[in-house]
Amino acid sequence: AQTVTQSQPEMSVQEAETVTLSCTYDTSENNYYLFWYKQPPSRQMILVIRQEAYKQQNATENRFSVNFQKAAKSFSLKISDSQLGDTAMYFCAFMEGTYKYIFGTGTRLKVLA
Amino acid sequence: KAGVTQTPRYLIKTRGQQVTLSCSPISGHRSVSWYQQTPGQGLQFLFEYFSETQRNKGNFPGRFSGRQFSNSRSEMNVSTLELGDSALYLCASTETGTGSPLHFGNGTRLTVT
Secondary structure: OOEEEOOOOEEEEEOOOOEEEOOEEEOOOOOOEEEEEEEOOOOOOEEEEEEEOOOOOOOEEOOEEEEEEOOOOEEEEEEOOOOHHHOEEEEEEEEOOOOOEEEOOOEEEEEEO | OOOOEEEOOEEEEOOOOOEEEEEEOOOOOOEEEEEEEEOOOEEEEEEEEEOOEEEEEOOOOOOEEEEEOOOOOEEEEEOOOOHHHOEEEEEEEEOOOOOOOOEEOOOEEEEEO
């Protein structure tokens, strides 16, 4: 069965610094999709970034980038120039064609002023 | 376009009662999925619907059921409520459900007393 593991329940980072959130997953499939979602205290889940497994190039969205290591089944999220508005729960998610997205347990990130 | 709308936002029910939650997807999105979010467990997949057909179901008891209407709106029903059903229930829609990013509603916070 596919699983997604986020080993860091909580993290903190100083404003303007860089932080990396880790995510590992387990699958026997070759084609799949990976996502990072952000859930601020308002509880609205928002897509941060998406990666297609067949693409070697790491996805980037402004200050957010991923380090996708397919062989290691690792999908970490790097947030550069952290801002107070980045404070939120971050969920890593995996999807492989069965219309079911599997989420990790989340990492609570706090950006400190 | 309007986002995913979930109603109600809050519900308080008593053990043994039943409850129905509603979700209106983004216009044009035909896939609707439901997730249960509890602290420490992340998001657990309940089921996914596409064109009124359930395509996948998570590992939840039969007390949890859902349906989708011809206009893609979806409802989720929980019968014989238990204390452990207290959670945030999130609905998400996508265009096709295959690799497309999920667009989430604000969720319904269900409290069972």
